[in-house]
Amino acid sequence: MIARVRWRVVGHKLWSCVLFPAYAALMSFVLFTPLPVHSQASSAVREIEPVHRGAPANARVALRLWIPDGTVQVRYWSRDSVDIRATLGRGARLVGNVAESGGKYAVEFDTPTAPGFARAEVVLTVPEAATLWIKSTLASVEVRGGSGQLDVLTVSGNTHVSAATGIVTVESIEGDVLLERLTGLLRVRGGGGQLTLQDVSGRTSASLVNGAIHINPLANAGSVVPSGRLETVSGGIRVRGALVRDGDLQLTTHDGAIALQFPTRHVPRVRTSAARQASLDAALRTVGGNGATGALTIDTFKGTLNISTLRGIP
């Protein structure tokens, strides 16, 4: 009897002190836990809707495109018209139009309060000499060709421009930028994204903060390093290839490392601060520098400097 009584007492305590709180806590958690916002919003991009528009335009049409998220592909053609194809995320719509000399397209949400950025996949085809201004937060931008002016502005989206001959400006807070086979005037401003230049021979100006700058050679020997000024605060700079003939390039970092690799027959003159010039000259003698192809000026506050030759490229 006593055991039963004690068991009832213990059982009551067990219920009141352990099981009931656990049960109540579990029920509170189940009842009051809200659904995460992103799970409510994720359905916004599930459904898609294709859009196709075209408009006549003159050869030097100036076009602005705003796409918050997704992808943009720009192609150029030798026709006097603009063509845009878009696959829109659910709730997004393509607004704007183009007249003969200019216009604007934008991807927007139907309801301004919809969560997330309106997403779309856009393919834009414009006349060869068109002037383009593309603005985006998260979309990746790919532009191939063109002889007109191109401006790309992004927060995080990556940008890839190739085979352009006009003036190219890319501004990105943290998106990576890849520029290939460009011969025009280039200007890149940004923060943390990496800038890669491949076979770029135009006058180039680049200014980054945490982003690294890489100048890569192509697979064959035709590597070209542009003239101009490249600076980054904490990202490193790596130059691999030969400077354009009689070119001059200035490299500046605060604490970012600088690594230079030249073809053995194309080592340029390299100058740096007076305090480091002697050790730099010694390094240049070991790689056989003859100063035959351009001049390089290096200024780094406390970054390391390394010089070597590119294997396999004369």
Added chain:
Amino acid sequence: MTDCERLDASLDRYLAGALAESEADALEEHAAACERCAKVIDVRTRPLYELPSAIAPPPAVRSAVLLAVAARGAARAAQKLQPPTAVPTAVPTAVPTAVPTAVPTAAPALPHAITAPRSASRRWGIPVAIAASLVLAFGLFRPADKQAMMQEQLRSRESTSPLALAQSRALGEFAQLARARDEVARALAGAPAADRERLQDALRRMDAQDAGLREIVQEFAQ
């Protein structure tokens, strides 16, 4: 009170422009002669100049502050819901004293013997149970929920406002620029004449980079 102490005491009013002209003049005269006080004024005023009007306050700072406030508020709420420390000790002491004395005496006393410990445990057990469940529910789950909700709200704001996203993503870049600029400025203070021009040029470049980055961020305000 020394001049330095006087400056410390009246700095807030000086920065707010609430100091009388004669007092402000005296303070500035002292700061011009005192390196320590000049530095104090510089530290207090420089960030204000560097903050862009449209960027402040940065979302990451706001999120950190909101999360800290939410966590502290939830912790305080949980602390208030804790039962008094005497409650758990009262239950065990009541049980052993009542059971042995009541059971051997007589059968009619048994119901009373049973009710004695039960009433004691009921008296404290139910409030303890409710308090414990509330502590568990609000002390463990709610702050986590609140944090998650706030993070989601901030993320949601960044995912609907291009400017908020740009500001948030640029914070690290501005901080890195400021660190590098400070290093160069310190080096410039003790640099030989031959290096001064190069370092001043580096400072100018960093200022230009800072301004450039701000321009990029501001593009997303339009």
